[in-house]
Amino acid sequence: MTTARLAATDLACSRGERLLFRGLSLALGPGEALQVTGANGVGKSSLIRVLAGLLRSVGGSVERAGAIGLLDERHALDRAVPLGAALAFWRALDGADEALDRVGLEGLSDVPVRYLSTGQTKRAALARLLGQNAPIWLLDEPLNGLDSGGVALVERLIAEHLAGGGLAVIASHQRLASGATTLELEDYVPPLPGGEGIEGRGSEAARPRVPPASHTPTQPPPRGGGVRWS
Amino acid sequence: MVVTLLKRDLATLLPGGRRGGTLLPLLFFLAVAMLYPFAVGPEPALLARTGGGVVWVAALLAAILPLERLVAADLEAGVFDQLHLRGLTEELAMAGRLLAHWLAFAPLLLLATLPAAALLGLPGETVRILLLGLLAGTPGLAAIGLAIAALTASLRGGAALAGLMTIPLAVPILIFGAGALARPDPAALALTGAISLGLCALAPFVAGAAVRAARES
Numbered sequence: 001m002t003t004a005r006l007a008a009t010d011l012a013c014s015r016g017e018r019l020l021f022r023g024l025s026l027a028l029g030p031g032e033a034l035q036v037t038g039a040n041g042v043g044k045s046s047l048i049r050v051l052a053g054l055l056r057s058v059g060g061s062v063e064r065a066g067a068i069g070l071l072d073e074r075h076a077l078d079r080a081v082p083l084g085a086a087l088a089f090w091r092a093l094d095g096a097d098e099a100l101d102r103v104g105l106e107g108l109s110d111v112p113v114r115y116l117s118t119g120q121t122k123r124a125a126l127a128r129l130l131g132q133n134a135p136i137w138l139l140d141e142p143l144n145g146l147d148s149g150g151v152a153l154v155e156r157l158i159a160e161h162l163a164g165g166g167l168a169v170i171a172s173h174q175r176l177a178s179g180a181t182t183l184e185l186e187d188y189v190p191p192l193p194g195g196e197g198i199e200g201r202g203s204e205a206a207r208p209r210v211p212p213a214s215h216t217p218t219q220p221p222p223r224g225g226g227v228r229w230s
Numbered sequence: 231m232v233v234t235l236l237k238r239d240l241a242t243l244l245p246g247g248r249r250g251g252t253l254l255p256l257l258f259f260l261a262v263a264m265l266y267p268f269a270v271g272p273e274p275a276l277l278a279r280t281g282g283g284v285v286w287v288a289a290l291l292a293a294i295l296p297l298e299r300l301v302a303a304d305l306e307a308g309v310f311d312q313l314h315l316r317g318l319t320e321e322l323a324m325a326g327r328l329l330a331h332w333l334a335f336a337p338l339l340l341l342a343t344l345p346a347a348a349l350l351g352l353p354g355e356t357v358r359i360l361l362l363g364l365l366a367g368t369p370g371l372a373a374i375g376l377a378i379a380a381l382t383a384s385l386r387g388g389a390a391l392a393g394l395m396t397i398p399l400a401v402p403i404l405i406f407g408a409g410a411l412a413r414p415d416p417a418a419l420a421l422t423g424a425i426s427l428g429l430c431a432l433a434p435f436v437a438g439a440a441v442r443a444a445r446e447s
Contacts, residue, residue: 054311054445068315074308078242090235132316228416 004030004135004167005065006051011048012059020046021188022059029163030135033158033198035176038185044171047061047185048072050142051169069134075125077113083124084109087131096131103127104153126157135169137161143176231318232326240329245338247387255292255335256342262288263346281350282360282411288346289339289364290400293371296335298389300327300379301441302385310441320438328376328433336368353436359410359419366419367407370426373433374399380437384444 005028012022020043028034036044049055051062053068076085083105091098100106104121108116116124122145129137142154155177158168168175245253255436266284269276306308340361347357378395382388402425410418 049445052311052315053316055243070311070315072308072311074306074311076312078238078307079307081241088236089234093231093313128312134315168277 003065005063005163006136006169007028007169008051008060010060011047011050011057011062013043013050013055015043015046016057018028019190021185022190024060024183024185026169026183028169030167031162033162033168033170033180034183035180036169036171036183036185037173037175040173040190042185044185045072045140048138048160048169048171052138064107066135068138069129069132070138070140071125071129073120073139073144075113075121076125076128077121079114080112083116085112086113087124087127091131094132095208096133099127099130100124102130102157102180104149112222117149119147122146123150123153126154130157135166137166137170138171139168139170141172142170143172143174182223231316231323235313235318235323236326237332239327240333243299243330243334245334255295256338258295258348259288259292259339259342262351263289263349266350277350277423278353278356281347281352283408284350285343285346285360285410286363286367286404286411287354289343290371290397290404292339293335293368293375294393294396295380297375297392300376301437302379302383302388305383305441305444311445316397320441321434324380324437324441325434326330327437328372328430331376332369332372336364336372339368340364344421349441355414356411359414362419363407363410363422366423366426367403368426370403370422371396371400372427373426375431377433377440379437380440380444383440384447402437 007023010022011024013020024047026034036047038044046055048070049072049123050057051064052068053062053064054070076090077083078089084100087098087100087109090096100109103126105120105123105127108120113121113124122142126142137158139154139158143151146154151174158170158176161168168180170180249265263281263285266281270276270280310320310323314320315338343361343364344357351412352360374396375392378392379388382392382395386393403422406418406425410422424440
């Protein structure tokens with residue numbers, strides 16, 4: 001695996017006429033994780049898609065070293081075919097091994113994808129992600145629809161991924177226990193034209209927020225602060 | 231990688247395929263050929279003169295039916311996003327899909343032309359020109375269909391719109407392909423083939439750009 005790296009400088013993103021966020025910079029190296037939080041509609045998914053290169057940013061640039069694995073609400077599995085066949089297509093593209101047992105779906109490979117529950121579909125998408133062996137994980141609401149066992153599974157998989165030299169950006173409003181640095185996306189929302197900030201943040205939004213100093217022992221402090229604040 | 235993609239596309243689109251591809255367009259095609267004599271009367275000379283044109287129109291309409299399943303489902307499921315992340319460009323994915331789409335409907339349509347020609351009592355020479363014309367024209371119909379399907383994939387009611395938009399664009403193929411029946415002329419068939427090839431070269435780029443543009447919407 002090449003040394004994974006994901007860096008963004010001075011990103012700005014807009015949807016339609018509305019500027020979602022601007023001035024966002026981040027840099028992640030192997031073993032580092034960043035959790036993006038923020039209210040619904042603040043632009044978490046857009047940030048993930050900009051980082052993945054699927055959405056154009058209106059400003060700034062993204063540098064990626066390493067393949068990108070994306071997990072979002074679109075599972076990219078054929079609904080009409082059995083789960084095993086749907087995953088086999090991606091395995092054939094990625095040259096990977098069967099990963100169903102790693103996500104707790106063993107025995108379900110003959111069940112058509114459309115019969116799977118929301119949580120099972122999410123687990124199936126996780127199996128697709130695992131098979132890809134990508135060093136950069138971009139996870140958009142990975143915990144949606146999962147039971148407590150599924151949440152623990154995602155946290156364990158992320159920890160294993162980081163330990164293996166990968167990096168991850170996780171957009172979720174649920175706090176993960178993986179000890180990731182947190183980026184509050186609402187700090188980058190531009191003030192409204194009247195001069196007032198969103199929800200009265202005003203000048204406070206311009207002041208850099210100090211990332212949480214305490215990391216879990218397994219998590220080395222990110223180099224260069226992990227997240228740079230502009 | 232491309233072979234894997236093509237195999238999946240074929241499994242999705244082929245009639246009777248386990249992913250829900252149906253024989254419906256073919257049955258529709260045969261039904262038109264069966265209904266026509268009832269509508270205009272069984273006069274053999276009239277049927278022999280106009281039957282070839284009816285087969286062409288039926289083929290065009292049958293080519294529209296599969297458009298609904300062609301791009302929209304994969305776009306919604308994020309398949310093209312995942313392919314993009316694996317370094318497979320939208321153009322390449324669309325070129326593969328064009329080939330799969332043509333393979334899924336054209337050979338069977340050509341085969342079904344034989345019973346359709348029998349139902350209409352077409353003479354052998356007409357059937358020969360009809361088959362050659364369809365062979366030259368169907369790649370173009372597939373290309374137009376793919377481009378339109380990709381352009382309308384992210385719209386609500388896109389399937390109906392796709393049908394409406396495909397028909398006027400298919401007029402040149404219809405004019406030269408069906409025109410070869412009235413005035414046996416190899417140039418008309420050659421021109422049909424040329425239009426088809428041009429459209430096939432263009433369609434993956436149009437469809438690829440449409441899929442990329444759909445991400446921004």
